[in-house]
Amino acid sequence: xxxxxxxxxxxxxxxxxxxxxxxxxxxxxxxxxxxxxxxxxxxxxxxxxxxxxxxxxxxxxxxxxxxxxxxxxxxxxxxxxxxxxxxxxxxxxxxxxxxxxxxxxxxxxxxxxxxxxxxxxxxxxxxxxxxxxxxxxxxxxxxxxxxxxxxxxxxxxxxxxxxxxxxxxxxxxxxxxxxxxxxxxxxxxx
Amino acid sequence: xxxxxxxxxxxxxxxxxxxxxxxxxxxxxxxxxxxxxxxxxxxxxxxxxxxxxxxxxxxxxxxxxxxxxxxxxxxxxxxxxxxxxxxxxxxxxxxxxxxxxxxxxxxxxxxxxxxxxxxxxxxxxxxxxxxxxxxxxxxxxxxxxxxxxxxxxxxxxxxxxxxxxxxxxxxxxxxxxxxxxxxxxxxxxxxxxxxxxxxxxxxxxxxxxxxxxxxxxxxxxxxxxxxxxxxxxxxxxxxxxxxxxxxxxxxxxxxxxxxxxxxxxxxxxxxxxxxxxxxxxxxxxxxxxxxxxxxxxxxxxxxxxxxxxxxxxxxxxxxxxxxxxxxxxxxxxxxxxxxxxxxxxxxxxxxxxxxxxxxxxxxxxxxxxxxxxxxxxxxxxxxxxxxxxxxxxxxxxxxxxxxxxxxxxxxxxxxxxxxxxxxxxxxxxxxxxxxxxxxxxxxxxxxxxxxxxxxxxxxxxxxxxxxxxxxxxxxxxxxxxxxxxxxxxxxxxxxxxxxxxxxxxxxxxxxxxxxxxxxxxxxxxxxxxxxxxxxxxxxxxxxxxxxxxxxxxxxxxxxxxxxxxxxxxxxxxxxxxxxx
Numbered sequence: 001x002x003x004x005x006x007x008x009x010x011x012x013x014x015x016x017x018x019x020x021x022x023x024x025x026x027x028x029x030x031x032x033x034x035x036x037x038x039x040x041x042x043x044x045x046x047x048x049x050x051x052x053x054x055x056x057x058x059x060x061x062x063x064x065x066x067x068x069x070x071x072x073x074x075x076x077x078x079x080x081x082x083x084x085x086x087x088x089x090x091x092x093x094x095x096x097x098x099x100x101x102x103x104x105x106x107x108x109x110x111x112x113x114x115x116x117x118x119x120x121x122x123x124x125x126x127x128x129x130x131x132x133x134x135x136x137x138x139x140x141x142x143x144x145x146x147x148x149x150x151x152x153x154x155x156x157x158x159x160x161x162x163x164x165x166x167x168x169x170x171x172x173x174x175x176x177x178x179x180x181x182x183x184x185x186x187x188x189x190x
Numbered sequence: 191x192x193x194x195x196x197x198x199x200x201x202x203x204x205x206x207x208x209x210x211x212x213x214x215x216x217x218x219x220x221x222x223x224x225x226x227x228x229x230x231x232x233x234x235x236x237x238x239x240x241x242x243x244x245x246x247x248x249x250x251x252x253x254x255x256x257x258x259x260x261x262x263x264x265x266x267x268x269x270x271x272x273x274x275x276x277x278x279x280x281x282x283x284x285x286x287x288x289x290x291x292x293x294x295x296x297x298x299x300x301x302x303x304x305x306x307x308x309x310x311x312x313x314x315x316x317x318x319x320x321x322x323x324x325x326x327x328x329x330x331x332x333x334x335x336x337x338x339x340x341x342x343x344x345x346x347x348x349x350x351x352x353x354x355x356x357x358x359x360x361x362x363x364x365x366x367x368x369x370x371x372x373x374x375x376x377x378x379x380x381x382x383x384x385x386x387x388x389x390x391x392x393x394x395x396x397x398x399x400x401x402x403x404x405x406x407x408x409x410x411x412x413x414x415x416x417x418x419x420x421x422x423x424x425x426x427x428x429x430x431x432x433x434x435x436x437x438x439x440x441x442x443x444x445x446x447x448x449x450x451x452x453x454x455x456x457x458x459x460x461x462x463x464x465x466x467x468x469x470x471x472x473x474x475x476x477x478x479x480x481x482x483x484x485x486x487x488x489x490x491x492x493x494x495x496x497x498x499x500x501x502x503x504x505x506x507x508x509x510x511x512x513x514x515x516x517x518x519x520x521x522x523x524x525x526x527x528x529x530x531x532x533x534x535x536x537x538x539x540x541x542x543x544x545x546x547x548x549x550x551x552x553x554x555x556x557x558x559x560x561x562x563x564x565x566x567x568x569x570x571x572x573x574x575x576x577x578x579x580x581x582x583x584x585x586x587x588x589x590x591x592x593x594x595x596x597x598x599x600x601x602x603x604x605x606x607x608x609x610x611x612x613x614x615x616x617x618x619x620x621x622x623x624x625x626x627x628x629x630x631x632x633x634x635x636x637x638x639x640x641x642x643x644x645x646x647x648x649x650x651x652x653x654x655x656x657x658x659x660x661x662x663x664x665x666x667x668x669x670x671x672x673x674x675x676x677x678x679x680x681x682x683x684x685x686x687x688x689x690x691x692x693x694x695x696x697x698x699x700x701x702x703x704x705x706x707x708x709x710x711x712x713x714x715x716x717x718x719x720x721x722x723x724x725x726x727x728x729x730x731x732x733x734x735x736x737x738x739x740x741x742x743x744x745x746x747x748x749x750x751x752x753x754x755x756x757x758x759x760x761x762x763x764x765x766x767x768x769x770x
Contacts, residue, residue, distance in 0.1 A: 012526065013528060014531070025194050025356055026194065029191070029192065029193075029194050029358065032191075035356070035357070035358060036355060036356070036357050037194070037355060037356040037357075038351060038354065038355040038356075039354055039355075040298045040299075040350070040354065046528040046529060046530065046531060046556060046559060046635075047526075047529040047530075047531060047733050048526055048527055048528030048529070049525075049526040061429045061430075061432040061433040061436075062430050062432070062433040062498075062499045063351060063355035063357065063426075064351065064498060064499070066498070066499055066500050067500060079523065079526070080526070082523055083523050083526075101745075101748070102733075102736045103524050103525065103527070104526075104529050104562070104563060104564065104733065105524050105525060105563075106524055106736070106737075107564075107733065107735070107736045107737060108563060108728070108737070109737045110563075111524045112524075113524065114522070114523065114524070134747070143747065
């Protein structure tokens with residue numbers, strides 16, 4: 001059994017964080033650990049800030065992760081990475097998709113999109129990995145598979161056999177989209 | 191191997207395993223997935239009812255007819271269903287009926303955070319509250335037995351963190367359940383005053399029997415630990431307590447109405463100091479205090495919002511969790527409120543409303559997002575269906591002139607939920623209010639559920655599609671106009687005309703939700719040579735159009751090609767990306 005791990009998946013509603021967490025949770029179940037996943041549906045999903053919390057362990061009580069408790073943050077968007085940064089543990093790793101989606105206050109010019117987010121994160125986090133998931137998703141054949149690219153990158157960081165991931169992927173995504181998602185996963189995993 | 195289920199999926203599974211054959215609901219976050227999941231079982235008749243009251247009434251009928259029934263709704267849905275609930279408590283059941291009430295502390299997707307535990311006490315029906323998906327499934331099954339044993343509907347209460355957390359569940363086989371015999375029994379099921387008086391006595395006897403049952407219930411149990419601190423808790427807070435203060439003695443309540451008085455009294459006597467950890471209202475605390483027992487609750491814990499393991503650790507053990515530096519950093523991070531999606535058909539309507547400076551009595555759905563900046567095109571939003579009555583009230587209070595600068599705005603599903611009666615009032619009492627029905631052919635906010643207007647049932651079977659224009663006409667509205675919300679000139683022309691007429695009118699803005707329309711349109715782009723930077727396009731509040739320094743740009747990954755921005759640009763600076 002792997003050691004307990006708390007993973008925060010953060011992004012913007014519509015980016016596919018829920019699908020990614022579904023696959024991740026399947027993986028946890030596949031390796032026989034206790035799994036809890038917490039997510040928020042409804043209004044927040046309409047382009048708002050979204051977070052899914054995934055916890056693996058021998059016995060997991062709370063489905064939500066404490067501040068400073070996340071071993072890994074998988075951020076689909078830079079500003080969301082920054083927003084949730086204080087959830088990362090002292091020796092935790094943050095994987096950041098190098099994508100900027102302006103929130104409405106920025107779009108309206110009321111506030112600025114923070115500059116140098118990646119530097120800020122790099123200075124604060126023990127371990128930062130920056131990825132251009134959109135380009136990789138394009139290479140995979142569909143820009144909408146950026147979420148699965150990111151999952152591939154996450155998979156690389158965890159000590160769980162690749163077959164378990166692919167099996168979970170196959171179980172969750174519709175059959176006709178499996179090939180393109182598999183490509184995306186492989187590009188992330190490489 | 192266990193299966194990972196959300197609380198909602200587990201509830202659905204519980205009803206399936208218990209042999210339920212009828213399920214009914216109106217969608218509402220965080221309860222929606224319950225009947226969505228149940229609908230996949232061919233053994234269970236499932237439906238989206240037009241609203242929660244009808245859902246419960248269908249459930250009551252099925253119960254009287256002898257079936258085991260599942261009825262599901264969000265916390266505020268129980269308000270709508272409260273009328274049948276309170277009298278159904280008197281009649282009791284034939285087949286077991288379980289009513290799910292899914293609360294939303296923290297208001298992730300709700301207009302209030304009322305504590306529905308009071309409904310159980312008020313209606314005098316038992317209530318169970320699970321702490322995990324496994325318990326959700328098991329409690330639903332136990333609830334059917336409780337329902338049939340004590341001749342009562344049973345409520346099962348969840349909150350967002352139970353409903354939408356996935357945790358492992360051991361699956362069991364379905365136990366088929368024969369329909370109970372149907373016997374005509376007016377003294378039990380016809381609640382005229384004479385029979386109602388008799389049934390009220392039965393309800394009181396039942397209440398006392400249920401108090402004994404709660405004391406004996408396996409769902410209420412003590413985990414002894416350190417006896418310096420005792421914690422009484424239930425639901426998701428049990429998990430938080432285990433995480434934050436697992437060494438304390440814990441009384442975990444699963445049956446929360448009626449409360450197990452003996453068990454609680456015994457627990458309180460055995461520990462030095464007792465905390466009640468419950469989100470929202472002091473439901474447990476007040477009752478326990480009324481028995482003369484000393485407990486600490488809302489003196490230290492908030493009445494608003496969700497709890498967390500950190501909050502509990504802080505309040506119980508004095509551990510300070512969140513560092514202040516982190517909190518300070520958070521201040522400078524721009525918020526990301528939800529927005530109407532790119533291509534959303536509601537956007538054009540709000541653009542025109544703002545242009546004409548109309549006041550808006552709003553309603554519940556995705557279109558409520560029109561209340562947020564930059565559109566800010568809403569003056570009120572109370573509950574499902576309230577827009578039309580509210581608009582009529584405004585007009586009656588301030589006169590016709592005010593009414594001519596006022597519209598009620600309501601979605602198709604919300605109109606059928608509880609807008610129809612409001613519109614009837616407008617006709618009957620000679621209002622002149624203009625009602626805009628945003629007909630996007632779905633119940634979008636909760637995740638695209640079917641409704642009487644879509645032509646499909648929850649099981650995706652074809653059915654009669656309500657004829658909205660004729661329905662509205664039948665209520666007595668003579669001016670009924672359909673318009674494509676993507677055609678801004680037409681929308682403006684109609685809105686100008688209809689708001690000033692001396693009679694009530696209904697504008698039906700008809701176009702499917704942008705998330706349902708899977709056809710791919712080329713994204714737009716701005717020709718920077720032609721753009722004068724007037725920001726007119728930005729008044730649309732489209733998340734794809736952003737100010738990038740001095741330049742206005744369209745984000746091609748966000749744009750869905752609806753072309754509204756082309757229509758509002760006066761300088762022909764916007765076109766399809768490929769054409770430039």
